Amino acid sequence: MKKILVATSVIGLLAASCTPKAVATATTTTNPIKSTEAQIAQGKLAFENSCGKCHKLPDPASHTAVEWVGIMNSMAPKAKLTEEQHQWVYDYIVSAK
Numbered sequence: 001m002k003k004i005l006v007a008t009s010v011i012g013l014l015a016a017s018c019t020p021k022a023v024a025t026a027t028t029t030t031n032p033i034k035s036t037e038a039q040i041a042q043g044k045l046a047f048e049n050s051c052g053k054c055h056k057l058p059d060p061a062s063h064t065a066v067e068w069v070g071i072m073n074s075m076a077p078k079a080k081l082t083e084e085q086h087q088w089v090y091d092y093i094v095s096a097k
C-alpha cells in the first residue's frame with residue numbers, strides 16, 4: 001500500500017515537474033503532490049460516472065498499479081477526463097485495490 005502511494009506521488013511529481021521550481025518545492029515539504037482524500041473522492045465519482053459507459057465498470061483489483069497507468073492513459077481521453085480527473089481517478093483506483 002505504501003509502495004503504491006509512493007509510485008503515485010512519483011507520477012504526480014513527473015507530471016508537475018516541468019519547472020525546476022516545482023522540484024525544489026517538492027524536496028522541502030513532505031509530500032505535496034499526493035492527492036487528498038477529497039480528490040480521491042472526486043476520482044471515485046468520475047470513475048463511477050465515466051468508466052462504466054462503454055463497458056462494465058472495471059474492478060480496480062483486476063490490474064496492477066503499473067498496468068493502470070497504461071490503461072488510464074488510453075481510457076482517460078475516451079472518458080473525456082481532465083488531466084486532474086485523470087490523476088484523481090488513477091489515485092482512487094490504486095487506493096481502492
Ligand code: HEC
Binds near residue numbers: 053
Ligand atoms: C468511449 C468509451 C469508453 C470509455 C468512456 C471508457 N472505456 Fe475503457 N475501454 C473501451 C474500449 C473500446 C475498450 C476495449 C478496447 C481497448 O482496450 O481499447 C476498453 C477497455 C478497457 C479496459 C480493459 C483493458 C485491458 O487491457 O484489459 C479497462 C480496464 C478499461 N477500459 C478501463 C476504463 C476506465 C478506468 C475508464 C474511465 C476512465 C474507461 N475505461 C472508460 C472504451 C471506453
